[in-house]
Amino acid sequence: MSAVIESHNHDDHHHGPTKGLTRWLYTTNHKDIGSLYLWFSFAMFLIGGAMALVIRAELFQPGMQIVEPEFYNQMLTLHGLIMVFGAVMPAFVGLANWLVPMMVGAPDMALPRMNNLSFWILPFAFLVLLSSLFMEGGAPNFGWTFYAPLSTTYAPPSVTFFIFSVHIMGASSIMGSINVIVTIMNMRAPGMTLMKMPLFVWSWLITAYLLIAVMPVLAGAVTMMLMDIHFGTSFFNAAGGGDPVLFQHIFWFFGHPEVYIMILPAFGIASHIIETFSRKQLFGYASMVWAMASIAILSFVVWAHHMFTVGLPLAAELFFMWATMLIAVPTGVKVFNWVTTMFKGSITYETPMLFAIAFVVLFTIGGFSGLMLAITPADFQYHDTYFVVAHFHYVLVPGSIFSIMAAVYYWIPKWTGNMYDERLGKLHFWLSFIGVNVTFFPQHWIGLAGMPRRIPDYALQFADWNMISSVGAFLFGASQILFLFIVLKTVMGGKKATPEVWEGSRGLEWTVESPAPYHTFTTPPKVN
Amino acid sequence: MFRKATTSVNKTLFSGLITLFSSNMFAAWNDLNMTEGVTAISKEVFDLHMLIFWICVVIGLVVFGIMFYSMFAFTKKKNPSPASFHENTKLELAWTVVPFLILVFMAIPASNTLTKIYDDTEGDINIQVVGYQWKWQYKYLEDDIDFFQNLTTDWDEIYNKTPKGEFYLEEVDEAVVIPVGKKIRFLITANDVIHSWWMPDFAIKQDAIPGFINTAWTIVDKPGTYRGKCTELCGKNHGFMPVVVKVVPQDEYDAWVQEKKEAAFRMAELTEKEWSVSELTERGEGIYLKNCVACHQVNGQGITGIFPKLAGSDIVLNDKARNIEILMEGVQGAAMQSFANQLSEVDMASVITYTRQAWGNAENGDGEIVVPKDIVEYKKPKV
Numbered sequence: 001m002s003a004v005i006e007s008h009n010h011d012d013h014h015h016g017p018t019k020g021l022t023r024w025l026y027t028t029n030h031k032d033i034g035s036l037y038l039w040f041s042f043a044m045f046l047i048g049g050a051m052a053l054v055i056r057a058e059l060f061q062p063g064m065q066i067v068e069p070e071f072y073n074q075m076l077t078l079h080g081l082i083m084v085f086g087a088v089m090p091a092f093v094g095l096a097n098w099l100v101p102m103m104v105g106a107p108d109m110a111l112p113r114m115n116n117l118s119f120w121i122l123p124f125a126f127l128v129l130l131s132s133l134f135m136e137g138g139a140p141n142f143g144w145t146f147y148a149p150l151s152t153t154y155a156p157p158s159v160t161f162f163i164f165s166v167h168i169m170g171a172s173s174i175m176g177s178i179n180v181i182v183t184i185m186n187m188r189a190p191g192m193t194l195m196k197m198p199l200f201v202w203s204w205l206i207t208a209y210l211l212i213a214v215m216p217v218l219a220g221a222v223t224m225m226l227m228d229i230h231f232g233t234s235f236f237n238a239a240g241g242g243d244p245v246l247f248q249h250i251f252w253f254f255g256h257p258e259v260y261i262m263i264l265p266a267f268g269i270a271s272h273i274i275e276t277f278s279r280k281q282l283f284g285y286a287s288m289v290w291a292m293a294s295i296a297i298l299s300f301v302v303w304a305h306h307m308f309t310v311g312l313p314l315a316a317e318l319f320f321m322w323a324t325m326l327i328a329v330p331t332g333v334k335v336f337n338w339v340t341t342m343f344k345g346s347i348t349y350e351t352p353m354l355f356a357i358a359f360v361v362l363f364t365i366g367g368f369s370g371l372m373l374a375i376t377p378a379d380f381q382y383h384d385t386y387f388v389v390a391h392f393h394y395v396l397v398p399g400s401i402f403s404i405m406a407a408v409y410y411w412i413p414k415w416t417g418n419m420y421d422e423r424l425g426k427l428h429f430w431l432s433f434i435g436v437n438v439t440f441f442p443q444h445w446i447g448l449a450g451m452p453r454r455i456p457d458y459a460l461q462f463a464d465w466n467m468i469s470s471v472g473a474f475l476f477g478a479s480q481i482l483f484l485f486i487v488l489k490t491v492m493g494g495k496k497a498t499p500e501v502w503e504g505s506r507g508l509e510w511t512v513e514s515p516a517p518y519h520t521f522t523t524p525p526k527v528n
Numbered sequence: 529m530f531r532k533a534t535t536s537v538n539k540t541l542f543s544g545l546i547t548l549f550s551s552n553m554f555a556a557w558n559d560l561n562m563t564e565g566v567t568a569i570s571k572e573v574f575d576l577h578m579l580i581f582w583i584c585v586v587i588g589l590v591v592f593g594i595m596f597y598s599m600f601a602f603t604k605k606k607n608p609s610p611a612s613f614h615e616n617t618k619l620e621l622a623w624t625v626v627p628f629l630i631l632v633f634m635a636i637p638a639s640n641t642l643t644k645i646y647d648d649t650e651g652d653i654n655i656q657v658v659g660y661q662w663k664w665q666y667k668y669l670e671d672d673i674d675f676f677q678n679l680t681t682d683w684d685e686i687y688n689k690t691p692k693g694e695f696y697l698e699e700v701d702e703a704v705v706i707p708v709g710k711k712i713r714f715l716i717t718a719n720d721v722i723h724s725w726w727m728p729d730f731a732i733k734q735d736a737i738p739g740f741i742n743t744a745w746t747i748v749d750k751p752g753t754y755r756g757k758c759t760e761l762c763g764k765n766h767g768f769m770p771v772v773v774k775v776v777p778q779d780e781y782d783a784w785v786q787e788k789k790e791a792a793f794r795m796a797e798l799t800e801k802e803w804s805v806s807e808l809t810e811r812g813e814g815i816y817l818k819n820c821v822a823c824h825q826v827n828g829q830g831i832t833g834i835f836p837k838l839a840g841s842d843i844v845l846n847d848k849a850r851n852i853e854i855l856m857e858g859v860q861g862a863a864m865q866s867f868a869n870q871l872s873e874v875d876m877a878s879v880i881t882y883t884r885q886a887w888g889n890a891e892n893g894d895g896e897i898v899v900p901k902d903i904v905e906y907k908k909p910k911v
Contacts, residue, residue, distance in 0.1 A: 062696065063688040069764045070831065136833035143761045149738065150721040150763060154661075154863055156834060238739025244722060245737060278602075280610040287620045309724060310735045311742035314646040318639055325631045329624060336623045339591060342598040344611035349603075357599070361592060368584035375634065377641040378577045380733045381562050384724060384759040445560035450728050452759040455767030457686060459697045461559070 016518050025120070028112030029518065030097045035415075036119050037094025038408075042484070044086030044126065045401075049477050051079040056439075056473040059466050064457055072456035073141035074133065080144025084262065085169045086126050088396065091404045092265040093118075093176045096204045098415065100180060102509040102516060103198045105189025105525045110182040118175035125168035132158035143454060145255070148236030148247040152228045159229065163222040170215040177208035177215075184208075189508070191527035195286065198507050202289050203268030206296045210257045210264075213300075218254040221247065245310050252303035260299045263395060264292055266363075266403030267334060270356045272507070273410050274338050277353035278345030279504035284337040291330035291337075298327050308379045317376050324374035328367065335364055350502075351425030355406030358398055358433050366394030369444065384454075387447030393440045397476075398433075405432070408487065413501045417515030418494035424486045431479035438472025563728045566750045566775075570731035572641045580634055587630075645731075648743040651713030653706065659716075659723030659736035659758065660865065662765035662822060666704050669715075673788045675702050676870055678818055679768045686768075697767070698755040701818075703774040706748065707781035713745045720865055724760035727771055735760055748775045763863070765822050799873045799900045805885065808897060812882025815875045820883075823863065828887045835863065838883050845893025851880055852898060852906055873903040 017023045017032065027033060054075045058066045067075070097115065101108055109115045132139040137156035140146065151159060184205050188197070197205075224247075227233040234240025236247045267288075275282040282288070304312060304320040312320075338360050347353070369391040373379050382388060405428075413419050442465035447453075451462045458466065497514040508527070512520050564574040601607070658665040664677040677700045684690045686697075693699070706712050716725050718736035726733040730746040748754075756771035776784070817826070824830050828839035843850050855876060858866035867876065880898040884890065 062692060064686050065688065069767065070834075073761070073764065073766075138833070141763075147722055147761070150761065154721050154763060238737075242739075244739065278610065279604070281612070281614040283614050284616075284620055285614070287615075309733050310737065311740060314643065317642060317646075321638065321642070322635055325635060326628075328631060329627050332627045333620065333624060335591060339595045339598065340619070341614075342595065342602065344607065344613075345598070345602050346604045346607050346610040347599065347602055357595075360595070364588070364591065368588060371584060371634075372577070372580050375576060375580055375638045377573045377638060377645060377731070378562075378580065380645075380731055381573060381577065381728060383733055384726075448562045449560060450563065450757070452726070452757050452767075454761040455757075457697060457767050459695075460692060465560075 026116070028108070028116050030101050030109045030112070030115065031415075031516065031518065033109075033115050033119050034094045034097030034099075037090045037097060040119070040122060041087050041089075041091035041094060041404075044082050044090070046480065046484075047130070048079050048082035048087055049480065051075045051082070053473060053477050055079065056470040058456055059458070060470040061467065062458055062460055062463050067456070069456045070138060070141065073143075073454070074139040076454055077140045077143055077146075078129070078133070081129065081140075082126070083396070084144060084258070085166075086122075088262045088400050088404070089173065090122060092204075092207070092262070092400075093173075095200075095265065095269070095404070095407055095411075096176075096180050099411065099509060100183055100201055100204060101187070102512065102520055103201050103507055104184060104187060104192060105508050105521045105527065106183060106187035107519060107522045109179050110187055111179045114175050115179055118172045118179065121168050122172050125165045125172065128161050128168070129165040132161050135161070145251060146225075147251070148225060148228070148244050149238075152225050152236055155229070160226065163226050166222045167219055170219045173211050173215050177211040180204050180208040181212075189521070189524040189527050195289070196527060198268075199271040199282070199285070199288055200265065200268030203264045203266075203292055206292050207261050207264045210261050210296055210299065214254040214257045214261075217250060218258075221250045221254065224250075245307075248307050248310060249303070252306045253300075255306065256303040257296070257299040259392075259395075260295055262400050263363075264296070266359065266400050267292060269403045269407045269410075270338065270359050273352045273356040273406055274341050274360075275506065276410075276502050276504045277350060277356075278342050278347050280341060280345040281506075282337070283340040283343075284333070287333055288337055291333045294330040295327060298323065298330070302327065305374060305376075305379075308376050309383050321374055321376045325371065328371050328374075331367055335360060335367075346504075348503075350409075351420070351422065351429055352406045352410035354426065354429045354433075355402045355409065358429070359402045359406060362394055362398035362402070362436070366391055366399055369394065382447065384452055385447040386443045386451045386453055389453045390440050390443035390447055393443070397440065398436050402432070402436075405483065410502075411509070412487065412490050413497035414509060414514050414516055416491050416494075417497055417513075418490050418492075419497050419501075420486055420490040420494065424482065424489075428479055428482045428486060431482065432476060435472050435476025435479055439469050439476055440472075442466075442469050442472075565729040565731050566752070566754070567730050567746050567748055569641070569645055569746070570729060572644070573731040576638055576641055579637065583630065583634065647745060648713075651745055652710040654713045654715060655704065655706075656741075657714050657716045657725055657736065659718035659720075659725065659762070659769075660870070661720050661763050661863065662758070662769040664723075664725070664758075664769065664771060665719075665870070668785075671785050671789070673785065673792075675788075677702055677704065677772070679770060681768075683821075695755070698757075698770050698772070700770055700772045703753065703772040705774050705776060705781060705784045707778045708749055708751055708775055709747065709778075711745060711747050713743060716742045716744060720863070721762045722760050723758050723762045723769070725756070725771060726759045727754060727756035727773055729754040729756075730773075733759060751775050751777060768822075795872050795874065799904065801900075803874075803877070803899050805881065805897050808878040808881040808899070809885045810878075811875070812878035812880070813886070815871065815879040816882050816886075819867070819870070820879065828883065828889075839887035839889065840892060844883050844889055848884075848894070848896045848898065851884070852902065855880060856903075856906060868907075873900040873907075876900075876903045 024032065024036060054067060058072055097109065135158040137158060139158055140162045142151040142155060184201055224235040228235050228237055234242035236242050236244050238244060271282055271288060302320060302324045304316060305324040308317060373382055373391060409420060409425055446462045446465045451458050499513050500510045501514060508525060562574055562577050564571055654669040656667040656669060667674045680699050680701050681697050682690065685692050716734045716736045717740060718738045723736040724733060725736055732744045732746060734742045734744045752775055754773045758766060758769040823835035824838050828837060830837035838844050856866060856868045858864050877898045877900045884897065
C-alpha cells in the first residue's frame with residue numbers, strides 16, 4: 001500500500017483512465033462509477049417520465065382516448081418502479097460515489113470491484129423489467145406497491161421477471177450501501193471525527209443503514225410471491241389459509257424506510273447548498289444529524305399509516321397515527337435550521353440555490369399534506385385518492401429530484417472543470433418549478449373532491465383540473481430536455497472553474513482542482 | 529368537551545375566510561375541498577380536516593414568512609457581511625417542544641373521532657358487501673336480499689362515441705337502498721383481489737380483502753342518492769366499479785324490500801319454464817354484456833395472453849359439461865371467477881347458451897344448448 005502511495009506522489013497524471021468502452025465496463029474508479037450511475041439514472045428518469053406523460057395524456061380528458069385500461073395499469077406500475085428504483089435511488093448512489101470519498105478525504109470507495117459490480121447489474125435488472133412490456137400478457141400491472149393477490153394469483157406471467165429484476169435491484173442497493181458504510185467508517189481523513197463529517201456524508205451513512213435493513217425485507221416479500229405463484233405455497237392467498245394483509249405489512253415495513261432513503265440524501269445536499277450560497281455556516285449542525293437519525297429510527301415504526309383502511313385494530317391505528325405525527329418534529333427542526341441559516345446570511349441566487357430553496361418550500365408543503373394524511377379519520381377520506389398522489393409527488397419531485405438537480409448544478413463544475421450556463425440553468429429552474437406546481441398542486445383538489453388514484457378515466461367533475469395538471473406535466477417533461485442540453489454543454493466546455501468554484505463553499509472536495517483529478521487524496525489530507 | 533373547542537376555533541377561522549372572499553369564490557372553493565358529507569361522523573372528519581389544514585397554513589405562513597423575508601433582506605447586495613452565529617440550544621429546544629405541543633393538540637380530537645368510528649356492534653340492518661372484479665355484491669343479512677351492482681355507463685360513452693351523461697362512471701344498475709335514521713353496518717370483504725369500498729358522504733372507506741371481514745357503520749338522516757367508488761387498484765376495470773347508495777324514508781325502504789322478495793319469487797318460476805334457443809340466446813346476450821365483456825370482449829376474442837377467447841374455443845364448441853363447470857366453479861389460479869352465486873340458474877343457462885351460439889360457435893361446434901334445469905341438476909349434491 002505504501003509503495004502505491006509513493007509512486008503516486010511523483011505524478012498524478014500518468015495513471016489516467018484507459019480509453020474506450022472497456023474503461024466504463026472494467027472501471028473501479030469512484031468518479032467513473034458515479035458518472036455511470038448518474039447517466040443511468042437520467043436515462044431511467046426520461047423513460048419513467050415518458051410513461052408519466054402517457055398517463056397524463058390519457059387523463060387529459062375524460063373518456064378513453066390513447067391507451068386501454070390494461071396498458072394504463074402497466075404504465076402506472078412501471079412509472080413508479082422505474083422512478084423509485086431506476087431514477088431516484090441510483091442518482092443518490094451516483095452522487096455518493098462521486099462525493100463521499102472526496103468529502104471524507106479518501107482516495108476511492110473502500111470496495112472498488114464491488115462498486116463496479118453493483119452498478120453493472122443494474123442495467124440488466126431494468127432490461128428485464130422493461131422487456132416484460134413485450135411479453136404475452138404485458139408488463140406488471142398491479143401498481144408499484146404490487147399488493148397480493150393482484151400481483152400473485154391474478155398477475156400476468158411477466159410477474160416472475162419482475163420478481164427477478166427486484167432481486168437484482170436489491171442486491172445492487174445492498175452492495176452500494178455496504179460500500180458507503182465501509183468507506184465512511186474506515187477511510188475518513190485523520191482528524192475527521194464523525195461529528196465533523198459533512199452532512200451529505202452523514203445523510204448517506206444513515207441511508208445506507210436503512211437500505212441494508214430493509215432491502216432484504218423486500219427480497220423476502222417478492223420471494224414469498226414467487227413461492228405462491230410457482231411452488232404452491234399460500235403466504236398471501238386467503239383461499240389457502242394465507243393472509244393478503246401480511247403482504248402489505250411486509251411491503252410497507254420495507255416501503256416506509258424506503259421513502260426516507262429517497263429523501264435523506266436530499267437533506268444533506270440542501271444543507272450544503274444553502275450554507276454555501278448564504279455564505280454563513282449551517283445553523284444547528286448537531287441537531288441536523290440528530291434529526292436525520294430520529295427520522296430514520298421513526299421510519300421503522302410508522303409503516304401501517306399506509307394501511308389505515310385495511311381494518312387494523314383501534315390500538316394499532318392510534319399508535320401508528322401518533323408515531324407518524326411525531327416525524328413532523330425532527331423534520332420541522334431541519335426546516336427551521338435551513339431558514340435560520342439563511343437568516344442574516346449574505347445570499348446569492350445561483351441555480352443550485354434556487355433549486356435548494358424550492359426544495360425546502362415544496363418539500364415542506366409535501367410535509368404538511370403528510371401531516372394531514374397522518375390523521376387517521378381524515379385519512380379515511382384521503383386514502384388512495386389524488387390527494388395522496390399530490391402528497392408523495394411533492395416530496396419526491398420537487399423534493400428528491402429537485403435536490404438531485406441542485407446537486408448536479410452545484411458540483412458539476414467540480415466534475416467537469418467547466419461552469420454550466422447560468423442563464424440556461426435559471427431558465428431550467430423556472431420551467432421546472434412552474435411545471436411541477438401546475439402538475440401536482442391541482443391534484444390536491446381533485447383528490448379531496450373524490451378522484452381515486454390509479455384510474456384511467458374519471459367522472460366529469462374532475463375534468464378541468466386534470467387538464468391543467470396534464471399541461472403542467474408536459475411542461476415539466478419538456479424542460480428536462482433542456483437539462484440534458486445544459487449538462488452536455490457543460491461536459492463539452494464552458495468557463496473554467498476554480499478549485500473552490502463557489503465563493504462560500506466549504507469542504508474537502510473544494511480543495512482539489514476542478515475538474516477533480518482521476519485520483520484524489522492518495523495522501524490523506526489533515527482535518528482540523 | 530375538547531371537540532367543541534376545536535369546532536369553534538375552526539368556525540372562527542372559517543368565518544374569517546368567508547369575509548375575505550366573495551361568496552362566489554367560496555362556492556368554487558367548496559368544489560375543491562373534501563366533501564362534508566351527510567353523517568355526524570363525516571362532518572366531524574371534515575372539521576378535523578379543516579382544523580389540521582388551517583394549523584398547517586398558519587405554520588406555513590410563519591416559516592415561509594421568515595424565509596422570504598430573509599431572501600429579500602439578506603441578499604449579498606443588502607448584507608455583504610453575513611452573521612457568524614450557527615447554534616443556539618434554547619432556540620433548538622423551543623422549535624422541538626412547540627411543534628410537539630401543537631401535535632398533541634391535533635392528536636386529541638383525532639383520537640376521539642377515531643374511537644367513535646371504531647364501533648363494530650351490530651346494526652339495525654346488516655349488509656354484507658363483497659368486492660368482485662369489477663362489481664359489488666350486496667347481501668342484506670336479515671332480509672335475504674342479494675344482488676350485484678354493475679356500472680351502467682355505456683362503453684360507447686367511455687370510448688367517446690356518444691356524449692357523456694350527467695353521472696358518467698358514477699351510475700349503476702342497482703343502488704344499495706337503506707332507510708334514514710337506522711344504524712347500518714356494512715360487513716366488507718372480497719371474492720378475488722383487494723378492493724376498497726368508499727362512500728365519501730359517509731366518510732367510510734374500508735378495504736375489501738379476501739379472507740377478511742371488515743366492518744363499517746353509518747346513520748344517515750338525509751334522504752338522497754350518494755355516489756362513491758372503488759379505491760384500491762383491483763385490475764383492468766378498477767376505474768369502472770362505482771358505488772351508489774340510495775337513502776330513503778322507512779316506508780319506502782319497506783316497500784323496496786317487499787318488491788325484492790317478490791322478484792326473487794318470480795325468478796324461481798322462470799327456472800321451471802321450458803326455454804327455446806332464441807329466448808335463451810336473447811337473454812344471454814344481455815347477461816354477457818354485463819358480466820363477461822370486460823375480459824372476453826364483445827366479439828368473444830378475449831385479450832391474448834390474459835383472457836382466453838370464447839369464439840372458437842374447444843370447450844365452448846364441444847364440451848358442454850366442462851363449459852358449465854368453468855362458469856360454476858371458476859378457474860383456479862386465473863382471473864376467471866365462479867359465477868355460481870352471481871347468476872341465477874336462468875341467467876347462467878342463458879349466458880352459456882349465448883356463448884355457444886354466438887360468433888359462429890353454433891356452426892363450428894356441437895351446437896348444444898344449456899337450459900336452466902341443467903344448472904339445477906349440476907347444483908344437486910353429487911353422489
